[in-house]
Amino acid sequence: MSQRSRTGTATLAAALLALAVLAGGCTEAGGVRGTPGAAGLRDPFFPKLGNGGYDVSHYGLTLAYDPASGRLDGTTEITARAGQDLSAFNLDLAGLTVRGATVDGAPAAYNRAGNELTLRPHEEIPEGAEFRATVTYTGVPEPLTDADGSKEGWLRTAGGAVAVGEPAGSMTWFPGNHHPSDKASYDVTLTLPAGTDGFSNGIRTARRTEPDGRVTTEWHSAEPMASYLATVAIGRYETGTATALGSVPVLTAAEPPVAAGSAALRGEIPGILARQVERFGPYPFSAAGAIVTRDGTLGYALETQTRPVFPSASFDRTTLVHELAHQWFGNSVTPADWRDIWLNEGFATYAEWLYAEEYEHVPARTHFARAFAQDANWAFPPAAPPSAENLFDPPVYQRGAMVLHKLRETVGDRVFDEILRGWAAKYRHANATTGDFTAYAESVAGRDLDALWDVWLYGDGKPDRP
Ligand code: TRP
Ligand code: ZN
Secondary structure, eight states: OOHHHHHHHHHHHHHHHHHHHHTTOOOOTTSOOOEEOOSOOOOSSOTTSSOSSEEEEEEEEEEEEETTTTEEEEEEEEEEEESSOEEEEEEEOOSSEEEEEEETTEEOEEEEETTEEEEEOSSOBOTTOEEEEEEEEEEOOOOEEOTTSOEEEEEEETTEEEEEOTTTGGGGTSOBOOSTTSOEEEEEEEEEOTTOEEEESSEEEEEEEOTTSOEEEEEEEEEEEOGGGOOEEEEOOEEEEEEETTTEEEEEEEOHHHHHHHHHHHTTHHHHHHHHHHHHOSOSSSOEEEEEEOTTSOSSOBOOTTSOEEEGGGOSHHHHHHHHHTTTBTTTEEESSGGGTHHHHHHHHHHHHHHHHHHSOOOHHHHHHHHHHOGGGGSSOTTOOSSGGGTTSHIIIIIHHHHHHHHHHHHOHHHHHHHHHHHHHHTTTEEEOHHHHHHHHHHHHTSOOHHHIIIIISOOSOOSOO
């Protein structure tokens, strides 16, 4: 072969390879011909959130944070199973600088575009294979501003930070499959300067002083968790401990200026959980607690798994009941996509109404009537928020709770209780849709409830009669 034609052949081969890459494929000696996983899960409100082609079973987050500079150094190790022959796959990550990535121990190529981090493993991952990916990163995390103007993600506080991730903020502090449909167990290792305390979800399994004087704590969440429910709280905190339900360790933490004022209510957690267990069934997690921060950073409470976070202005009994109810409704039974958010907020709001009925002599019917009278609740049906901007609007909470109250009035208290408990049991640690709920309620009630759903769950505008 002449020099000239050899060059021609090489050029042709390169062109063919480029074509194959463009077509999304990659030929391997083993014959596997993988394609890249999808860059999003087509959530109706956040089409690029989450990623296709794999399912995460575990996150190992190793985080070192310096409150003075705001710098985070992290390594995320993901254990996942490939759902297809994978030539590449994405993780969601906002901001920060990636320093390196591996897949199954071998360096992986990576690329960033917007909030998508693409990893291209050295060897393709065959469908069904379990793999481990690590991403090492650094930088000063920046919060996200949501469509409704609220801030989420990594929020800096005086002397620390608090991370909240609903609906998308967790991508500001670790790369992951940040859609609620991919739940996983977690281990979080937090290394902080001496004198700075750190908290996360689940059980604290270790605490040690590093040779350089920094302090490391380790946190284990055995039960599946959607990434929006992951949290860390960093700063100076006073803690309280108790036991709930005979065996569930309760760890609360409050910043010193709000510690004394929040202590009594923090002490009510075991009692509230005991009553909720009677109503909703077994507590889904092996830890409980709360984190109470000074005001000024976080504008709302969040049901972060096992250990909800409250700005002190929101740390009242009603909100505590609400966030604890989310442990069943939202955290254990998690919406399959963000359009189904009323499955979280309607249920947690109804838990408030149930609590008030029992302890404050306000019948749920009174809450229902008040909600019925308010114009803001009729902007859209709870099962169909018009856009991401409306995810946390009054109809999701109040009309969502009204649906449950109408259901209760229709089927009676006994069947309604069975539906609440059975729903939490049937979809425990799983994902569910609005359709799953209506079908389940009908199966327990033993009758068609379309008339109820049509008006209260899906109907536009206010019905003539409450
Ligand atoms: N899910 C939270 C709760 O009801 C509230 C929440 C999360 C929220 N993110 C938000 C409210 C953004 C307003 C804006 O417990
Ligand atoms: Zn809520």
